[in-house]
Amino acid sequence: MGIAETSESLKARAETAPETLTDGFHLLIDALKVNDITTIYNVPGIPITDLGRYAQAQGMRVISFRHEQHAGYAASVAGFLTKKPGVCMTVSAPGFLNGLTAMANATTNCWPMILISGSSEREIVDLAQGDYEEMDQLAIARPFCKAAYRLNHVEDIGIAIARAIRSAVSGRPGGVYLDIPGAVLGQIMDAQEGSKSLVKVIDPAPRQSPASDAVARAIEVMKGAERPLIVLGKGAAYDQSDDLVRELVEKTGYPFLPMSMAKGLLPDVHPQCASAARSMVLRDSDVVIMVGARINWLLSHGKGKQWGEPGGKRFVQIDIDAEEMDSNVEIAAPLVGDVGSCAKALLDAMEGEAIAPPTDWLDAVHTKAEANMAKMANRLRNNNNPMDYHAALGVLKDAITERPDTILVNEGANTLDLARSIINVHKPRHRVDVGTWGVMGIGMGAAIAAAIETGKQVLAVEGDSAFGFCGMEVETICRYKLPVCVVVFNNNGIYRGDGENWGGGDDPSTTVFVPDARYDRMMEAFGGEGAWVTTPDELRQAVAAALDSGKPTLINAAIDPAAGKESGNIGNLNPQSVVAQ
Ligand code: ADP
Ligand code: MG
Numbered sequence: 217m218g219i220a221e222t223s224e225s226l227k228a229r230a231e232t233a234p235e236t237l238t239d240g241f242h243l244l245i246d247a248l249k250v251n252d253i254t255t256i257y258n259v260p261g262i263p264i265t266d267l268g269r270y271a272q273a274q275g276m277r278v279i280s281f282r283h284e285q286h287a288g289y290a291a292s293v294a295g296f297l298t299k300k301p302g303v304c305m306t307v308s309a310p311g312f313l314n315g316l317t318a319m320a321n322a323t324t325n326c327w328p329m330i331l332i333s334g335s336s337e338r339e340i341v342d343l344a345q346g347d348y349e350e351m352d353q354l355a356i357a358r359p360f361c362k363a364a365y366r367l368n369h370v371e372d373i374g375i376a377i378a379r380a381i382r383s384a385v386s387g388r389p390g391g392v393y394l395d396i397p398g399a400v401l402g403q404i405m406d407a408q409e410g411s412k413s414l415v416k417v418i419d420p421a422p423r424q425s426p427a428s429d430a431v432a433r434a435i436e437v438m439k440g441a442e443r444p445l446i447v448l449g450k451g452a453a454y455d456q457s458d459d460l461v462r463e464l465v466e467k468t469g470y471p472f473l474p475m476s477m478a479k480g481l482l483p484d485v486h487p488q489c490a491s492a493a494r495s496m497v498l499r500d501s502d503v504v505i506m507v508g509a510r511i512n513w514l515l516s517h518g519k520g521k522q523w524g525e526p527g528g529k530r531f532v533q534i535d536i537d538a539e540e541m542d543s544n545v546e547i548a549a550p551l552v553g554d555v556g557s558c559a560k561a562l563l564d565a566m567e568g569e570a571i572a573p574p575t576d577w578l579d580a581v582h583t584k585a586e587a588n589m590a591k592m593a594n595r596l597r598n599n600n601n602p603m604d605y606h607a608a609l610g611v612l613k614d615a616i617t618e619r620p621d622t623i624l625v626n627e628g629a630n631t632l633d634l635a636r637s638i639i640n641v642h643k644p645r646h647r648v649d650v651g652t653w654g655v656m657g658i659g660m661g662a663a664i665a666a667a668i669e670t671g672k673q674v675l676a677v678e679g680d681s682a683f684g685f686c687g688m689e690v691e692t693i694c695r696y697k698l699p700v701c702v703v704v705f706n707n708n709g710i711y712r713g714d715g716e717n718w719g720g721g722d723d724p725s726t727t728v729f730v731p732d733a734r735y736d737r738m739m740e741a742f743g744g745e746g747a748w749v750t751t752p753d754e755l756r757q758a759v760a761a762a763l764d765s766g767k768p769t770l771i772n773a774a775i776d777p778a779a780g781k782e783s784g785n786i787g788n789l790n791p792q793s794v795v796a797q
Contacts, residue, residue, distance in 0.1 A: 221405075221406060226404050226405070226406075227404075230404060235407075236406065236407055236408075237404045237405065237406060237407055238404070238405060238406075238407040238410040238411075239370065239401065239402060239403060239404045239405075240370045240373060240396075240400045240401035240402060240403050241266060241267050241270045241401050241402075242270060242274075242410075243370060243373040243374065243405075243410050243413070243414070244267065244332075244373050244377070244396070244401070245267075245270055245271050245274045245276065246274075246410075246411065246414055247373050247374050247376075247377035247378075247414050247415070248271075248276070248303065248377060249274065249275075249276065250414045250415075250416050251377065251378070251381055251416060251417055252300065253300060253301070253303055253381075254275075254276055254277060255276065255277040255278075255279065255294065255302075255303070255668060255669070256268065256271055256276060256277070256278045256279070256303050256304075256305050257279050257281065257287040257288070257290040257291040257294070257302065257303065257304045257305070257661075257665070258278055258279065258280050258281070258287055258304065258305040258306070259280060259281050259282070259283065259284045259287050259305075259306055259307065259311060259314075260280060260307075261306075261307035261311060262307055262308070262334070262348070262349075262398070263307070263308070263334040263398030263401060264305055264306070264307060264332075264333075264334040264396075264398075264401075266401075267305065267334075267401060268280065268305065277668065279664065279668060279692070279696060280692070281661070281664075281689060281692050282688045282689055282691060282692060283314060283686075283688065283689070284304070284306045284307075284311050284312075284314035284315040284318070285314050285315065285317050285318050285657065285661070285686075286318075286657075286660055286661035286664070286686050286689045286692075287304045287305075287306070287315065287318070287661065288304045288306075288314075288315040288316075288317065288318020288319060288321075288322075288329070288331060288661070289318045289321065289657070289658045289661030289662060289665075289686075290302065290304070290661040290662070290664050290665035290668075291303055291304035291318065291322075291329045291330075291331075291665070292304075292318055292319070292321060292322035292325065292327045292329040292391070293327070293648055293658075293661065293662045293665040293666065293669075294329075294665045294668070294669050295322065295327040295328040295329045295384070295389065296325070296327040296450070296453075296454055296477075296645070296648070297645055297648075297665065297666065297669050297670065298669055299328070299385065299421070299454065299456060300328070300385070301328040301329055301330045301380070301381055301384035301385055301392070302322075302327075302328070302329045302330070302665065303329075303330050303332060304318065304319070304329065304330070304331050304332070305332045305333070306331065306332075306333045306334070307333070307334055307349070308333060308334050308335045308336050308348075308349040308351065308353065308398075309335075309336070309349035309350065309351040309353070310349065311333065312331075312333040312335070312351065312353045312356075312357075313351075313356075315331050315333065316331070316356070316357065316360055318331070318661070319331040319357070319360055319361055319391035319393060320360035320361075320391065321651065321653060321655055321658070322390060322391040323360060323361050323362060323390040323391040324651070324652045324653050325450070325651040325652050325653075326388050326389050326390060326450075326451060326454070327389055327390070327391075327454070328384035328385040328389040328390065328391075328392075329384060329390075329391045329392070330380045330381070330384055330391075330392045330393075330394055331357070331361075331391060331392070331393050331394070332394045332396060333353055333393070333394075333395060333396065334396055334397075334398050334401070335349075335351070335353050335354075335366075335395050335396065335397050335398065336348055336349050336350050336351070336397070336398065337397070337398070337399065338368070338397050338399070353393075353395050354366045354393070354395045357393035357395070358393075360391065360393075361390060361391040361392055361393045362383050362384065362388075362389075362390035362391060362392055363379075363380070363383035363392050363393075364392070364393040364394075364395070365379060365380060365392075365393070365394050365395065366394075366395035366396075366397070367394065367395065367396050367397070367400050368397065368400065369400065369403065370400055370403035370404070370405050370410075371405060371409075371413055372413075373400075373413065374413040374414040374415045375413070375415055376394060377394075377415070378415035378416075378417050380392045380394050381417050381420055382417055382420050385420045385421040386420060386421050386422065387421075387536055387537065388535075388536050388537040388540075389421075389454070421554075423553075423554050423556065423557050424536065424552070424553040424554050424557060425553050425557040425558075425561060426534075426551040426552055426553040426557065426558050426561050427552075428561075430549065430550065430551055430552070431551065431558075431561045431562060431565045432565065433548075433549040434505075434532045434549040434551055434562060434565075435562070435565050435566065435569055435571075436549075437503055437530050437532050437548050437549045438468070438503060438505070438532065438566075438569075438571055439569060439570060439571065440503070440530075441470075441502060441503035441573060442502050442503075442573070442574055442577065443500055443501045443502045443503070443573070443574075443577045444468070444470045444471075444501060444502070444503045444504070444505070444573050444577075445470060445471055445472070445473060445490065445497045445498075445501035445503070445504045445505070446464070446465055446468070446470045446471070446472040446473070446504075446505045446507060447472070447473050447474075447475065447504060447505070447506050447507065447509050447515075448461065448465075448472055448473070448474045448475065448478035448481050448482075448507050448508070448509065449475045449477075449478050449506070449507060449508040449509020449510065450475060450476075450477035450478055450508065450509070450651075451507075451508025451509060451535065451536070451555060452478055452481055452507045452508035452509070452534075452555045453477055453478045453480075453481050453508070453644055453645050454508065455508060455554055455555035455556055456556075456644075456645075457554070457555050457556025457559060458481060458644045460555075460556050460559040460560055460563070461481055461482070461507065461555065461556075461559055462481075462482055463559070463563055464507075464559040464562060464563060465482055465486075465488060466488070467563060467566060467571075468566070468571050468572070468573075469488070469571075469572050469573055469578070470488070470505070470573055471488050471489075471490035471493075471497055471573075471577075471578065471581045472486075472488055472489060472490060473489075473490050473491060473494060473497060473498070474489070474491065475509050475514065476636050476647065476649050477645075477647055477648065477649060477651070478508070478509070479491075479636075479640075479641035479646075479647050480641030480642055480643045480644050480645070480646045480647055481644045483640070483641070483642045483643070484640035484641055484642070485640055485642070487582075489585075490581050490585060491585075491637065492584070492585035492586075492588040492589045492592075493581050493582075493584040493585040493588065495522070496580075496581065496584045497581055498515075498522055498523060498524075499521075499522065499523065499524040500524060500580075501524075501529060502528065502529055502530065503529070503530050503531075503532070504529055504530075504531050504532070505531075505532040505533075505534070506531060506532070506533040506534065506535070507534045507555055507558075507559070508534060508535065508536075508555045510535075510540060510543065510652075511531075511533075511543065511544045511545060512543075512544070512652065514652070517544040517545070518531075518544045518545035519544070519545065529545075530548040530549075531545060531546070531547045531548055531549070532547070532548065532549040532550075532551065533547045533549075533550055533551065534551045534553070534555055534558040534559070535550075535551075535552065536552070536553065536554055536555075537552075538550070538552045592606075592637075592638070595610075596609065596610030596613065596638065597610060599751075599752065600776070601750075601751070602750065602774060602775065602776040602777075602779075603750060603751060603752060603755070603773065603774060603775055603776065604775065604776050604779045605630055605631070605634045605705070605775060605779055605780070606634065606638070607752045608703075608705065608752065608755055608773050608775060609634055609635055609638040609639060609677075610638070610752065611752050611755045611756045611759065612635070612638075612639055612675070612677060612703065612755075612759065613638050613639045613640060614756070615675070615756070615759045615760065615763060616639055616640065616641070616642070616675065617640060617642070619673065619763055620642035620643055620646075621643065621646075621672055621673065622646070622672065622673045622674065622675050622763060623645075623646050623647070623648065623666040623667075623670060623672050623673070623674045623675070624639060624641060624646060624647045624648070624674075624675055624676075624677065625647075625648050625649070625658075625659055625662045625663045625666060625674060625675070625676040625677070625678075626639075626647065626648075626649045626650075626659075626676070626677045626678075627649060627650045627656060627657070627658055627659045627677075627678055627679065627682040628656075628677075628678060628679020628680075628681065628682045628705060628784075629679055629681070629682075629710070629711055629780065629781075629783060629784035630679065630705075630707075630711065630779070630780040630781055630784045631677060631678065631679035631682070631705045632649065632650060632679065632682075632784060633784040633785040635677050636649070639677070648662040648666060649662075654786070656679075656681065656682045656685050657682060657685025657686045658686070659676050659678045659682055659683060659685075659686050659702075660676070660683075660686035660687070660689035660690065660692070660693065660702075661686060661689065662676070663676040663693070663698075663700045663702070664689065664692060664693060664696070664698060664700070667693075667698040667699055667700055668696075668698070672699070673699045673701070673763055673766060674698070674699060674700045674701070675701050675703065675759070675763065676700060676701070676702045676703070677703050677705070678702060678703065678704050678705065679704075679705055679707075680704050680705060680706045680707060680708070680709070680729060680733070680735070681709070681710040681729075683702070683704050683735065684729075687735065687738060690702065690738050690739050690742060690744065690768070690770060691742045693739075693742075693744065693768045694739070694742035694743050694744045694768045695742070697768065698768060699766035699767075699768075700768055700769075701759065701762035701763055701768075701769045701770075701771065702739070702769070702770045702771070703755075703759065703770075703771045703773055704735045704736075704770065704771070704772050704773065705773055705775045706732070706733065706735065706772050706773060706774055706775060707775040707776065707777050707779060707780055708728060708729055708730075708731045708732065708733075708777045709725075709727050709728035709729050709777065710727040710728075710729075711727060711780045711781065711782045711783060711784070712727070712777055712778060712779070712780040712781075712782070713728055713729070713731065713777025713778075713780075714728075714777045714778050715727040715728045731777075732774065733772075734746075734748065734772060735770060735772045736748050736770050736771065736772040738770060739768060739769065739770035740770075742768075743768075744767065744768035744769060744770065745761075745762065745765075745767050745768065745769040745770070746769070746770050746771075746772070747762075747769070747770075747771045747772065748772045748774070749771060749772070749773050749774065750773075750774045755771065755773055758771045759771060
């Protein structure tokens with residue numbers, strides 16, 4: 217009996233010999249498992265409730281969230297950490313839309329993720345006859361992902377999952393949408409035929425070496441460098457060619473600047489790390505090697521005062537995506553390929569070439585970095601009452617230095633900007649943050665994924681506003697007993713906690729929250745540990761207890777409401793009104 221078997225005969229077999237049959241639920245799970253995808257981030261509901269149950273029954277890890285956006289963020293972060301697509305599963309229409317934000321974020325960050333959403337009866341949706349949660353999800357998903365597919369027949373599940381995986385991880389990674397009309401899950405087929413229909417994807421993300429003339433061009437640019445710089449991005453962290461990247465940095469001897477999620481690729485305390493001289497190296501360098509980092513808004517598009525004299529720089533850029541080249545500035549030597557292959561090609565071609573930078577440049581960078589670090593060290597030791605960002609972050613910096621295996625998750629405005637520069641990261645992929653969009657609310661999803669995928673302790677450093685977008689997921693953290701310590705920097709508001717109503721009325725300002733809110737009690741409500749701390753010493757003790765115990769913990773750290781800056785470091789992006797309020 218083959219795929220062509222009639223539905224009547226299959227139905228008859230369902231009565232007499234169900235063990236010879238399989239269905240959409242089981243084939244979907246088998247198709248994921250055959251590709252070594254063993255975890256699903258999910259929110260149950262019609263039509264996928266049983267899919268989660270069966271997946272659990274088949275030995276998959278199914279992490280159920282309280283809201284699809286956080287399940288989606290978790291899946292995307294799983295993709296970043298593992299180089300395999302993270303899978304998020306949602307219900308139709310509203311659940312799908314909730315997950316869509318996360319898929320769009322995955323695509324923006326170049327992280328592999330598959331959003332699988334159940335959808336309503338096709339015939340009714342297509343005739344707009346008003347079905348339960350009716351929506352043409354496939355069409356809506358398209359602009360937000362690399363590829364979008366719909367499955368209409370149980371026989372296609374194997375090939376559809378293969379296609380989704382390959383699309384998510386090959387070339388520049390990104391989000392992929394897979395639409396599953398609920399009816400497909402219930403479709404039956406012969407079990408043997410079903411297992412033959414599964415596809416194990418061979419070499420889903422083939423390595424790609426740069427052309428030799430492109431490598432030679434890059435070496436020529438590097439040989440002419442007097443003030444070279446390497447910028448490492450999260451594409452380099454994603455690639456997992458950690459040893460080759462380290463070798464490239466150390467053999468060239470160039471100062472390097474890690475973008476936020478490339479921190480730890482080489483430790484922030486590495487002697488060539490130029491983070492503490494960031495402004496200077498961006499301004500004064502003459503040759504910049506971009507390694508898996510886009511020259512986007514996070515680097516002022518490669519233009520303006522931050523980059524020194526116009527036309528004063530030549531760029532080498534390593535990227536898997538050829539279209540990234542010249543997106544903002546001219547790239548003198550594009551190297552298209554994966555970071556590992558490009559780094560290897562450069563290292564091989566460097567043999568016998570004079571690449572080492574002049575010592576006066578290295579000395580200048582070093583002197584500047586040392587001076588800035590010394591200035592910072594004093595601020596980190598302050599004992600101001602109420603506690604300010606620097607004092608609190610100094611404590612967290614020490615905590616991570618003592619436990620470098622801890623994965624740091626970080627979001628907020630001031631909490632993000634300051635933690636990024638203050639807390640050193642010591643290992644690759646040990647920092648997850650707001651990414652390319654600067655999105656708020658990734659914290660709990662990211663923390664959960666980091667704990668699930670690595671089994672390591674997680675420290676999530678959250679602004680009180682950022683935490684508000686995802687706080688309910690502390691229940692998920694408690695339910696799965698995850699080693700996550702959340703520190704909420706509670707300054708009573710967005711940017712600052714001392715805003716006033718510009719109209720003078722009784723309503724609070726648009727940017728303030730209930731003062732001294734007890735976020736710690738949210739964690740306690742679900743059986744976790746809570747602490748309310750107001751001094752650096754109290755914070756130090758509470759964090760040590762949490763990180764050493766591995767218990768779900770929320771530390772509510774009271775921060776001076778007047779300490780923050782409007783919009784953190786990116787206040788310049790706010791439009792200004794010329795009209796009086
Ligand atoms: P950051 O925000 O850290 O600067 P970006 O997200 O802007 O990093 O840039 C990451 C870049 O890395 C993207 O342009 C993406 O195409 C590229 N990339 C992703 N994976 C790889 C890989 N394996 N090899 C090379 N480049 C990659
Ligand atoms: Mg705040």
